[in-house]
Amino acid sequence: MTGIELTAGSVALALVAGIIASSIGGAVGGIATGGKAIGNQLAAMMGSFYGPVGGVAGIVVGLILLALIG
Template sequence: MTGVELTAGGAALALVIGIVTSGIGGAIGGVATGGKAIGNQLAAMMGSFYGPVGGVAGIIVGLILLALIG
């Protein structure tokens, strides 16, 4: 089976896109869960800091698996 190879540029692009989207998702999740209690701006800021914590680890594991498979 012929597949597309994962290049360093593609991996870096995927990592950057993943970090940005996990930060956006964290901000949305922070506003949804703690917006009323601590205010929307603070909840969004905290969510955007803590959102990528789990996201980046998953992205790195996924990129490693893609590199091993491809």
């Protein structure tokens, strides 16, 4: 069974993709939850700032676990 080889490039790519995806998801979630109350633009901006807070932490934990397993 071959393990997954983590390189610096693949880790950087995973982090960048995760940051972008969590920013987009945070913006969409911000619009969905607070768009009517504070306006769509402000809700999207706040969501895109606060979305990566949880996303990046999850990506880092996942990469650490993948490095320990593989």
